[in-house]
Amino acid sequence: METTKICVMLMICVCGLLALSQLTQADGECEYNGKTYKNGKSFKEGGKCRKCKCKDGAIKCKTDKKCKDLCDSVTCKKPKCTKTVTQKDLCCPLCTPESGGESCDYNGLTYSNGDTFKSDDLCNMCRCREGKIDCTEKECKDCVNNGVRYKSGQSSPLGDGCNRCTCMNGQYRCSYNKCKSCPVRGRSPYSSGSFFPGDENCEVCVCMDGSIECVERKCPKCMVDGEKYKHGEMFKHRDGCNRCECLYGQVECTQNDCPDDCMVNGTLIKHGASFPSTDGYNKCWCKDGNLDCSDYNCTLPGNSSCVVNGTVYQNGAMFLDENNDNCVCKFGEVSCMDLRCDDKDGELGGKGKGKVFAVPSSTGTKICRCVMGSLECQNVPE
Structure with a gap:
């Protein structure tokens, strides 16, 4: 018996450093003889005779060749597992990974x-x-970040659309992966985590690490001077010269400088307004503080046509004058009136709302369209 024991001890001394297969825990911890050793932790067995170290879930030991019968001084605790294995360079049995059993x-x-x-x-x-x-039931530490308290294990988004932060026993740790931006046709790419309006109605979209997610919402209306306007609806500014539009509940207006009005014989004439000339058949307009009057020679000897700025119009012909007013030649006389179009039904002599059409004028052909109840025209280049 003594001879067998001596042989076993000699084999331990010759082998020196041996790696042992045993049950591992998370983070490379090791279990041995009722204790749990963290990864990298060293411990001794049998006094100073054997030095062991837990490394990546396995125990590696080095035994002094001078030591004999060191296991006689080691008290082994009852393992917590049902299956064990005895390693030749450790005094106590090790738990083995259990196979089978209920998961x-x-x-x-x-x-x-x-x-x-x-x-x-x-x-x-x-x-x-x-x-x-x-x-185990040890007490875990909370984390506090930006005034918000988090329980250990609780996570929250970092705000960039792809990274998250987690409380780990008192330490608030975040991932810092590079997030992908979202390309949108006709726009600059949106960074991950940013919000932007979608293409359909009033939907709101967010870029999430290269992917776009959109949520539909009811378009809010705009309230201006007691009037409600729907999303996308356009209307005139109170200054009379700028235009506004209701977009996502917010009003956006042009910032054009408004023209000046005119004062005529003590009467205030608004910019763009017209009034009869003193000759009885011509008309005057207020243009940015200045008066501009037509100068029509309405008759040709021997017929009922009209001549306007050198252009001959036959009886019944309709044309636009230089102020975009609608004029007609009637038996040698020209009569004009402000040309307006109905922006609601879009009708102007059969022309649809917003459509472009050509109209003859005293200064040549003009290209016109109906915009918010008024006719906007420009000369056709020759």
């Missing part, structure tokens, strides 16, 4: 019998034992 489900994951894993609080450890989960 465990935890937070949507399935663990085999004997597996160890972290609890959802990220500070306690759990183990699957025959279908039951046993976890």
